[in-house]
Amino acid sequence: MSILSTKAMLATLSISSWTARKHDRAATEEINKSKEAAVDASRVNKLLVPKDALAPIEKITGAARNFHYEYSMPWADNGARLLPAAAYVAYMARIRTFREQFDAAVSEFVAEYETHKEAARKQLGQMFREADYPTASDIHRRFSFSVAIDPVPAAEDFRVSIGDTQADLIRAEIEARANEQLQGAMNDLFRRVQDVCGRMVERLTSYKPGAKGERAEGTFRDSLVENVRDLAAILPALNVTGDARLNDIAKRMEAELTRHDAKDLREDLEARQETAKAAAAILADVSDFLA
Secondary structure, eight states: OTTHHHHEEEEEEEEEOOOOEEEOHHHHHHHHHHTTOOTTSOOOEEESSOGGGSHHHHHHHHHHHHHHHHSSEEOOTTSOEEEEHHHHHHHHHHHHHHHHHHHHHHHHHHHTHHHHHHHHHHHHGGGOOGGGSOOHHHHGGGOEEEEEEEEOOOGGGOOOSSOHHHHHHHHHHHHHHHHHHHHHHHHHHHHHHHHHHHHHHHHHHHOBOOOTTSOOBSOOOTHHHHHHHHHHHHHHHHOTTOOHHHHHHHHHIIIIISSSOHHHHHHOHHHHHHHHHHHHHHHHHHHHHHO
16 A cells, blocks of 8 residues: 555545525425425425526536546545546646636626526516525635545554554554555446446447438447547556556457447448457456456
Protein backbone atom coordinates (compact mmCIF):
# COMPACT_ATOMS: atom_id res chain seq x y z
CA MET A 1 0.00 0.00 0.00
CA SER A 2 2.92 2.36 0.55
CA ILE A 3 3.80 1.80 -3.11
CA LEU A 4 0.19 2.48 -4.13
CA SER A 5 0.29 5.82 -2.32
CA THR A 6 2.97 6.94 -4.79
CA LYS A 7 1.09 5.63 -7.83
CA ALA A 8 -2.43 6.82 -7.12
CA MET A 9 -4.54 9.33 -5.23
CA LEU A 10 -8.17 9.75 -4.26
CA ALA A 11 -10.44 12.01 -6.30
CA THR A 12 -13.83 13.20 -5.06
CA LEU A 13 -16.04 14.99 -7.57
CA SER A 14 -18.79 17.13 -6.06
CA ILE A 15 -21.44 18.79 -8.23
CA SER A 16 -24.58 20.37 -6.90
CA SER A 17 -27.41 22.12 -8.72
CA TRP A 18 -30.68 23.79 -7.99
CA THR A 19 -33.31 21.13 -8.68
CA ALA A 20 -36.00 23.67 -9.58
CA ARG A 21 -38.63 21.34 -8.10
CA LYS A 22 -41.07 22.11 -5.32
CA HIS A 23 -43.68 20.07 -3.50
CA ASP A 24 -47.06 21.72 -3.95
CA ARG A 25 -49.01 20.86 -0.80
CA ALA A 26 -52.24 22.52 -1.93
CA ALA A 27 -52.29 20.75 -5.30
CA THR A 28 -51.43 17.45 -3.62
CA GLU A 29 -54.30 17.80 -1.15
CA GLU A 30 -56.70 18.86 -3.91
CA ILE A 31 -55.89 15.86 -6.11
CA ASN A 32 -56.03 13.32 -3.29
CA LYS A 33 -59.38 14.70 -2.12
CA SER A 34 -60.87 14.80 -5.62
CA LYS A 35 -59.90 11.14 -6.14
CA GLU A 36 -61.07 10.15 -2.66
CA ALA A 37 -57.55 8.90 -1.96
CA ALA A 38 -55.47 8.82 1.20
CA VAL A 39 -53.66 12.03 2.06
CA ASP A 40 -50.31 10.46 1.12
CA ALA A 41 -51.54 8.53 -1.92
CA SER A 42 -49.95 10.97 -4.38
CA ARG A 43 -47.57 13.90 -4.32
CA VAL A 44 -47.47 16.85 -6.71
CA ASN A 45 -43.99 18.19 -7.46
CA LYS A 46 -43.95 21.15 -9.80
CA LEU A 47 -41.17 22.37 -12.07
CA LEU A 48 -40.28 25.93 -11.13
CA VAL A 49 -38.72 26.70 -14.52
CA PRO A 50 -39.29 25.19 -17.97
CA LYS A 51 -37.64 21.78 -18.31
CA ASP A 52 -35.18 22.86 -21.00
CA ALA A 53 -33.91 25.81 -18.92
CA LEU A 54 -31.58 23.59 -16.88
CA ALA A 55 -30.86 21.08 -19.66
CA PRO A 56 -27.42 22.51 -20.61
CA ILE A 57 -26.25 22.34 -16.97
CA GLU A 58 -27.62 18.82 -16.55
CA LYS A 59 -25.90 17.66 -19.75
CA ILE A 60 -22.51 18.96 -18.59
CA THR A 61 -23.03 17.46 -15.14
CA GLY A 62 -23.83 14.05 -16.60
CA ALA A 63 -20.82 14.13 -18.93
CA ALA A 64 -18.49 15.18 -16.09
CA ARG A 65 -19.71 12.38 -13.83
CA ASN A 66 -19.35 9.80 -16.62
CA PHE A 67 -15.82 10.98 -17.31
CA HIS A 68 -14.97 10.88 -13.59
CA TYR A 69 -16.12 7.26 -13.36
CA GLU A 70 -14.31 6.35 -16.57
CA TYR A 71 -10.96 7.71 -15.39
CA SER A 72 -11.13 6.46 -11.81
CA MET A 73 -11.94 3.29 -9.90
CA PRO A 74 -14.18 2.56 -6.89
CA TRP A 75 -12.53 3.01 -3.52
CA ALA A 76 -14.39 4.44 -0.53
CA ASP A 77 -18.03 4.63 0.49
CA ASN A 78 -17.76 8.41 0.90
CA GLY A 79 -17.53 8.99 -2.86
CA ALA A 80 -13.73 9.12 -3.16
CA ARG A 81 -12.43 7.11 -6.11
CA LEU A 82 -8.94 5.87 -6.91
CA LEU A 83 -7.22 8.03 -9.52
CA PRO A 84 -3.94 6.64 -10.91
CA ALA A 85 -1.08 9.10 -11.11
CA ALA A 86 -0.65 8.16 -14.78
CA ALA A 87 -4.14 9.49 -15.50
CA TYR A 88 -3.94 12.62 -13.29
CA VAL A 89 -2.84 15.18 -15.92
CA ALA A 90 -5.44 14.11 -18.48
CA TYR A 91 -8.09 13.85 -15.77
CA MET A 92 -7.51 17.32 -14.35
CA ALA A 93 -7.32 18.94 -17.79
CA ARG A 94 -10.70 17.51 -18.73
CA ILE A 95 -12.26 18.27 -15.34
CA ARG A 96 -11.13 21.89 -15.63
CA THR A 97 -12.86 22.05 -19.02
CA PHE A 98 -16.05 20.62 -17.55
CA ARG A 99 -15.90 23.11 -14.67
CA GLU A 100 -15.50 26.02 -17.11
CA GLN A 101 -18.44 24.76 -19.16
CA PHE A 102 -20.50 24.28 -16.01
CA ASP A 103 -19.74 27.79 -14.73
CA ALA A 104 -20.58 29.30 -18.13
CA ALA A 105 -23.88 27.40 -18.32
CA VAL A 106 -24.79 28.44 -14.77
CA SER A 107 -23.99 32.08 -15.52
CA GLU A 108 -26.19 31.94 -18.60
CA PHE A 109 -29.02 30.38 -16.61
CA VAL A 110 -28.75 33.03 -13.89
CA ALA A 111 -28.74 35.80 -16.49
CA GLU A 112 -32.00 34.41 -17.92
CA TYR A 113 -33.47 33.51 -14.54
CA GLU A 114 -36.23 36.12 -14.55
CA THR A 115 -37.19 35.15 -18.10
CA HIS A 116 -37.41 31.48 -17.06
CA LYS A 117 -39.52 32.47 -14.06
CA GLU A 118 -41.98 34.37 -16.22
CA ALA A 119 -42.26 31.38 -18.55
CA ALA A 120 -42.97 29.20 -15.52
CA ARG A 121 -45.68 31.64 -14.39
CA LYS A 122 -47.56 30.90 -17.61
CA GLN A 123 -46.97 27.14 -17.42
CA LEU A 124 -47.92 26.71 -13.77
CA GLY A 125 -50.99 28.89 -13.80
CA GLN A 126 -52.59 28.89 -10.35
CA MET A 127 -49.77 26.71 -8.99
CA PHE A 128 -47.27 29.56 -9.43
CA ARG A 129 -46.11 31.08 -6.14
CA GLU A 130 -43.49 33.82 -5.98
CA ALA A 131 -42.36 32.55 -2.57
CA ASP A 132 -41.11 29.31 -4.17
CA TYR A 133 -38.28 31.12 -5.93
CA PRO A 134 -34.86 32.06 -4.53
CA THR A 135 -33.76 35.59 -5.25
CA ALA A 136 -31.66 36.22 -8.33
CA SER A 137 -28.68 37.02 -6.10
CA ASP A 138 -29.08 33.72 -4.22
CA ILE A 139 -29.68 31.38 -7.14
CA HIS A 140 -26.03 31.28 -8.24
CA ARG A 141 -25.02 29.87 -4.85
CA ARG A 142 -27.25 26.85 -5.45
CA PHE A 143 -24.73 25.57 -8.03
CA SER A 144 -21.21 24.29 -7.37
CA PHE A 145 -18.57 22.16 -9.09
CA SER A 146 -15.39 21.00 -7.37
CA VAL A 147 -12.94 18.13 -7.20
CA ALA A 148 -10.87 17.23 -4.15
CA ILE A 149 -7.60 15.32 -4.48
CA ASP A 150 -6.34 13.48 -1.41
CA PRO A 151 -3.52 10.99 -0.78
CA VAL A 152 -4.25 7.30 -0.44
CA PRO A 153 -3.97 6.58 3.28
CA ALA A 154 -1.22 4.13 4.22
CA ALA A 155 -1.04 2.00 7.36
CA GLU A 156 2.27 3.54 8.40
CA ASP A 157 0.58 6.96 8.52
CA PHE A 158 -1.39 5.88 11.59
CA ARG A 159 0.44 7.50 14.51
CA VAL A 160 -2.13 7.89 17.27
CA SER A 161 -0.55 7.65 20.72
CA ILE A 162 -1.92 4.35 21.99
CA GLY A 163 -0.26 1.11 23.00
CA ASP A 164 2.03 -0.50 20.45
CA THR A 165 -0.04 -3.68 20.32
CA GLN A 166 -3.28 -1.82 19.65
CA ALA A 167 -1.60 0.44 17.10
CA ASP A 168 -0.19 -2.58 15.23
CA LEU A 169 -3.62 -4.17 15.14
CA ILE A 170 -5.17 -1.02 13.70
CA ARG A 171 -2.41 -0.71 11.10
CA ALA A 172 -2.99 -4.31 10.09
CA GLU A 173 -6.72 -3.60 9.73
CA ILE A 174 -6.00 -0.50 7.62
CA GLU A 175 -3.65 -2.51 5.42
CA ALA A 176 -6.15 -5.36 4.99
CA ARG A 177 -9.01 -3.02 4.19
CA ALA A 178 -6.90 -1.07 1.70
CA ASN A 179 -5.79 -4.28 -0.03
CA GLU A 180 -9.42 -5.36 -0.27
CA GLN A 181 -10.39 -2.00 -1.76
CA LEU A 182 -7.51 -2.22 -4.22
CA GLN A 183 -8.60 -5.67 -5.33
CA GLY A 184 -12.11 -4.34 -5.80
CA ALA A 185 -10.77 -1.46 -7.89
CA MET A 186 -8.80 -3.81 -10.14
CA ASN A 187 -11.77 -6.15 -10.48
CA ASP A 188 -13.78 -3.14 -11.63
CA LEU A 189 -11.41 -2.79 -14.60
CA PHE A 190 -11.84 -6.44 -15.55
CA ARG A 191 -15.62 -5.99 -15.30
CA ARG A 192 -15.43 -3.03 -17.66
CA VAL A 193 -13.68 -5.26 -20.17
CA GLN A 194 -16.30 -7.93 -19.54
CA ASP A 195 -19.09 -5.44 -20.21
CA VAL A 196 -17.79 -4.03 -23.50
CA CYS A 197 -16.66 -7.40 -24.86
CA GLY A 198 -19.90 -9.08 -23.83
CA ARG A 199 -21.88 -6.33 -25.53
CA MET A 200 -19.76 -6.70 -28.67
CA VAL A 201 -20.29 -10.46 -28.83
CA GLU A 202 -24.04 -10.09 -28.33
CA ARG A 203 -24.43 -7.31 -30.90
CA LEU A 204 -22.27 -8.84 -33.60
CA THR A 205 -23.77 -12.31 -33.35
CA SER A 206 -27.39 -11.08 -33.33
CA TYR A 207 -26.96 -8.67 -36.24
CA LYS A 208 -28.66 -9.65 -39.49
CA PRO A 209 -28.26 -7.35 -42.50
CA GLY A 210 -31.50 -6.52 -44.26
CA ALA A 211 -32.17 -7.66 -47.79
CA LYS A 212 -32.79 -5.03 -50.44
CA GLY A 213 -35.33 -2.57 -49.16
CA GLU A 214 -35.58 -4.34 -45.80
CA ARG A 215 -34.39 -3.15 -42.45
CA ALA A 216 -31.47 -4.88 -40.69
CA GLU A 217 -32.17 -6.76 -37.46
CA GLY A 218 -30.22 -6.11 -34.28
CA THR A 219 -28.41 -3.11 -35.70
CA PHE A 220 -25.63 -1.51 -33.65
CA ARG A 221 -24.11 1.94 -33.48
CA ASP A 222 -20.58 3.18 -34.13
CA SER A 223 -20.11 3.46 -30.35
CA LEU A 224 -19.87 -0.36 -30.16
CA VAL A 225 -16.30 -0.14 -31.49
CA GLU A 226 -15.55 3.31 -30.08
CA ASN A 227 -16.27 2.16 -26.52
CA VAL A 228 -13.84 -0.74 -26.91
CA ARG A 229 -11.18 1.56 -28.35
CA ASP A 230 -11.61 4.11 -25.55
CA LEU A 231 -11.34 1.46 -22.84
CA ALA A 232 -8.30 -0.17 -24.42
CA ALA A 233 -6.59 3.22 -24.53
CA ILE A 234 -7.18 4.07 -20.86
CA LEU A 235 -6.61 0.64 -19.27
CA PRO A 236 -2.79 0.93 -19.07
CA ALA A 237 -3.07 4.21 -17.15
CA LEU A 238 -5.66 2.76 -14.75
CA ASN A 239 -3.59 -0.38 -14.15
CA VAL A 240 -1.98 0.86 -10.93
CA THR A 241 -0.77 -2.60 -9.90
CA GLY A 242 0.91 -3.25 -13.24
CA ASP A 243 -1.16 -6.41 -13.77
CA ALA A 244 0.33 -8.03 -16.89
CA ARG A 245 -2.99 -9.69 -17.72
CA LEU A 246 -4.72 -6.32 -17.96
CA ASN A 247 -2.02 -4.84 -20.18
CA ASP A 248 -2.21 -7.89 -22.44
CA ILE A 249 -5.99 -7.60 -22.69
CA ALA A 250 -5.72 -3.91 -23.61
CA LYS A 251 -3.35 -4.80 -26.45
CA ARG A 252 -5.61 -7.60 -27.67
CA MET A 253 -8.66 -5.34 -27.59
CA GLU A 254 -6.88 -2.69 -29.63
CA ALA A 255 -5.42 -5.15 -32.14
CA GLU A 256 -8.31 -7.57 -32.54
CA LEU A 257 -11.52 -5.70 -31.75
CA THR A 258 -10.93 -2.27 -33.29
CA ARG A 259 -9.34 -3.38 -36.56
CA HIS A 260 -12.66 -2.76 -38.32
CA ASP A 261 -14.97 0.18 -37.73
CA ALA A 262 -18.69 -0.32 -37.14
CA LYS A 263 -19.56 0.35 -40.79
CA ASP A 264 -17.23 -2.42 -41.95
CA LEU A 265 -18.62 -4.80 -39.35
CA ARG A 266 -22.16 -4.15 -40.54
CA GLU A 267 -21.21 -4.81 -44.17
CA ASP A 268 -18.61 -7.60 -43.90
CA LEU A 269 -19.80 -10.96 -42.53
CA GLU A 270 -16.26 -12.38 -42.26
CA ALA A 271 -15.00 -9.34 -40.34
CA ARG A 272 -18.04 -9.49 -38.08
CA GLN A 273 -17.55 -13.19 -37.28
CA GLU A 274 -13.80 -12.77 -36.76
CA THR A 275 -14.29 -9.84 -34.38
CA ALA A 276 -17.06 -11.58 -32.45
CA LYS A 277 -14.84 -14.65 -32.00
CA ALA A 278 -11.94 -12.50 -30.73
CA ALA A 279 -14.26 -10.65 -28.33
CA ALA A 280 -15.64 -13.95 -27.05
CA ALA A 281 -12.09 -15.22 -26.38
CA ILE A 282 -11.21 -12.10 -24.37
CA LEU A 283 -14.53 -12.33 -22.54
CA ALA A 284 -13.78 -15.94 -21.57
CA ASP A 285 -10.33 -15.03 -20.25
CA VAL A 286 -11.67 -12.12 -18.21
CA SER A 287 -14.45 -14.26 -16.79
CA ASP A 288 -11.81 -16.76 -15.64
CA PHE A 289 -9.85 -13.96 -13.92
CA LEU A 290 -12.98 -12.86 -12.04
CA ALA A 291 -14.06 -16.39 -11.09
